[in-house]
Amino acid sequence: AxxxxxxxxxxxxxxxxxxxxxxxxxxxxNPYLFxxxxxxxxxxxFLLKYITGDxxxxxxxxxxxxxxKSQTSFxxxxxxxxxxxxxxxxCAVSRGGGYQKVTFGIGTKLQxxx
Amino acid sequence: GAGVSQSPRYKVTKRGxxxxxxxxxxxxxxxxxxxxxxxxxxxEFLTYFNYEAQQDKSGLPNDRFSAERPEGSISTLTIQxxxxxxxxxxxxxxxxxxxxxxxTDTQYFGPGTRLTVL
Numbered sequence: 001a002x003x004x005x006x007x008x009x010x011x012x013x014x015x016x017x018x019x020x021x022x023x024x025x026x027x028x029x030n031p032y033l034f035x036x037x038x039x040x041x042x043x044x045x046f047l048l049k050y051i052t053g054d055x056x057x058x059x060x061x062x063x064x065x066x067x068x069k070s071q072t073s074f075x076x077x078x079x080x081x082x083x084x085x086x087x088x089x090x091c092a093v094s095r096g097g098g099y100q101k102v103t104f105g106i107g108t109k110l111q112x113x114x
Numbered sequence: 115g116a117g118v119s120q121s122p123r124y125k126v127t128k129r130g131x132x133x134x135x136x137x138x139x140x141x142x143x144x145x146x147x148x149x150x151x152x153x154x155x156x157x158e159f160l161t162y163f164n165y166e167a168q169q170d171k172s173g174l175p176n177d178r179f180s181a182e183r184p185e186g187s188i189s190t191l192t193i194q195x196x197x198x199x200x201x202x203x204x205x206x207x208x209x210x211x212x213x214x215x216x217x218t219d220t221q222y223f224g225p226g227t228r229l230t231v232l
Contacts (some may be wrong), residue, residue, distance in 0.1 A: 004156075032218040034220070036223075042225065043118070043205065043223040043224055043225045043226055044157070044205070044207075044223040045223070046220055046221070046222060049220055051218075090156050090157070092156075094218040095218075096218050098218070099218060100145055100147075100162055100164075100169070100170075100209070100218060100219065101159055101162065101170055102147075102159065102218065102221060103159065104149075104156035104157045104158075105156050106154070106155050106156045107154075107155070107156050
């Protein structure tokens, strides 16, 4: 079985401050980890993914995520938040090895305050 | 096409009616996925295809739900005898490979179809 936990329903951050959206996962074997963003009335957009290698993954719109195997975490980060980053963020996991089924978390709403 | 498209974008139907939701994946993408997303939840896996072959349908909630992809491109998710609990956003995604390289591909999502069953 594979699962994702996003412990915060909502994260509020002031514009210009660093942001972190938390994600922990459970999967057998080496995980494939993803972050997606959903803007209102839009589909999910891919931000970044971790497969193997460097634990710090850089993605779209200045976002990055840090893979921590010992803590089974894959937190999403950005050094300086923009109001336009306000959206719903989903973490997802798969057990890899060609397995295509991806399990999503329930999402975290990010609110960037001007 | 440039992205995944879904139709209709909105569907309102009466309880007991059948509905068919369509997904047109990114051109050339081997894999196609269907998800259901309830309000306040993440996408929930329903089923996926490699080409025309249905690889995993473990997420389909009951036998009223079925999906096909007869020519390995466009897919249809059909819900028979709809119930109010079927109301949700239905999302389709596609990915480039079929997992043959031993990787989990990045999935690209369409805008979704919002189904409302009255």
